[in-house]
Amino acid sequence: MSNSKSDFDTPWKKIFDLYFEQFIAYCWPEKYLEIDWQKGYKMLDKELNKITKNAPIGNRVVDKLIEIYRKSGEEAYVLIHLEIQGNYDKKFEERMYVYHYRLWDSYRKPIASLAVLIDRDERWRPSTYRETFWGTKIEMQFPIIKLLDYRVRIEELKASPNPFAMVILAQLAALEKHPFEAQLKAKINLIRWLYKHSWQREDIHTLLIFIDWVLALPEVFELRCREAIGILEEELHVDYIPSFERIAIQKGMQQGIEQGMQQGMQQGESTLLLRLLQRKFNDVPDNYRQRIQSANTETLLTWADRVLDSKTLEEIFKV
Secondary structure (H helix, E strand, O other): OOOOOOOOOOHHHHHHHHHHHHHHHHHHHHOOOOOEEHHHEEHHHHHHHHHHHHOOOOOOOOOEEEEEEOOOOOEEEEEEEEOOOOOOOOOOHHHHHHHHHHHHHHHHEEEEEEEEEEOOOOOOOOOOEEEEEEEEEEEOOOOOOEEHHHHHHHHHHOOOOHHHHHHHHHHHHHHHOOHHHHHHHHHHHHHHHHHHHOOOHHHHHHHHHHHHHHHOHHHHHHHHHHHHHHHHHHHHOOOOHHHHHHHHHHHHHHHHHHHHHHHHHHHHHHHHHHHHHHHHOOOOOOHHHHHHHHOHHHHHHHHHHHHOOOOOOHHHHHO
């Protein structure tokens, strides 16, 4: 089961919101030392949207703009572009350049543009934008992080105390094209490694949600996964998802199913009643259509029973 690009934003944006410092520390350690972390940093999503919303040059997946302070005391900005495009994208470098110069034009501060590539193509490594015309030359180089490169560092990732290492492990597992049985095993192993770290409860919850999203499985395998997690928690004497939460989740899922069935029945009854009325009266005014759309199933059945014997719409919809 795969997640569409439109669904890809939220989990990764949340990860960058929560673990930006950890991300820089693990993936960009030489730059980590240049940032004054004591002054904090600020996510500028709204400001970035103003700059990029009218850029007609392809589909970006996740863009984050972060305001930081360098140890020299100067303000600076970090633009993170996360891309899952698996095929060659001739607009990628141009997109990086356009966003960079728009940011420069707005802030006139140092800007680091960083690309994080989450795809299966070893060869695709865009890192430079060039443009030349009549002796005028523009060139922009930007560093990239290719998650596939971390496949040779699996044991290091497992042992790392940095929670972003678990994010990389989860995404690497999701990039593997395996049968659902193998994906289930990978998901359980990830959660086992996660539980063995002494992270805060909030980190465990956040990473569990990310793992669950990035390694989404068909329901039959998800049920087996939940059973395995229960056994694992008993073995490790942990309880990161308390039993009452599990019951609430399962109850909520069941209610959702029942509500979906009820809504489906209601929609079917509405459609059938409208068809009957149109065949008998040719036209159904908007005020009656609105009453049909807002009525419950029992009321719709009552109105439907009246169709055969009633000579006017008023008779059918009388209270």
